[in-house]
Amino acid sequence: MDTFVTFYRDTYPGLVAQLVAYTGDLGEAQDVAQEVYVRAWQRWRRISTYDEPRAWISRVAHNLAISRWRRARVAVASWTRHGPPPPPAEPDAATADLVAALRRLPEAQRRALVMYHIGGFTVGDIARAEGVPEGTVKARLSRGRQALAPLLAVDVRQP
Structure with a gap:
């Protein structure tokens, strides 16, 4: 060397x-x-x-x-x-509201929600990526959904 x-x-x-x-x-x-x-x-x-x-x-x-x-x-x-590519479409109001609401969540909950619901990762995938037990990921998802619901005026009760 x-x-x-x-x-x-x-x-x-x-x-x-x-x-x-x-x-x-x-x-x-x-x-x-x-x-x-x-x-x-x-x-x-x-x-x-x-x-x-x-x-x-x-x-x-x-x-x-x-x-x-x-x-x-x-x-x-x-x-x-x-010619240049067309400009990207502006995000719709719902997307802007979702991003604003996600910013108000703790980082770990936000990452879990985004990875699971938007990224398509499984609970096991997220647990491995984050280096935490699957139960922790499930808790983050549950708490994140509960915290996100009032910010988006969504009913998250399970049927």
Whole structure:
């Protein structure tokens, strides 16, 4: 690992400068460099044996910069051809009321209600995700429904 850290420290400034010259944008150059060094770290055992690992970094960086440029060009062409996507629909009054009411509940109850009723998770799924017993999830759901009902003027009594 020490060799990679040294390699990174020694080559990063030069690679970013090289990429700024390719892309004309410092932020883009830094993003590409970050991706290159992630790839290099994953393959460091092999790359470190190369006569010139810096050449590998440079080549991959150049290829990534070109690939990103091509993806951007395709996106612009698509935008030009099809126009922007339609704006998202405004939430209806009932949805806005539900969100406002959910904000007034304790976080744990809110998460349980949203995961169960909107996300489609089972009680067991929620228990595993939250790291609590299923009984705790059931209690959160019950208490959350009871607290939510008066906020939405809904009758939650079971038949």
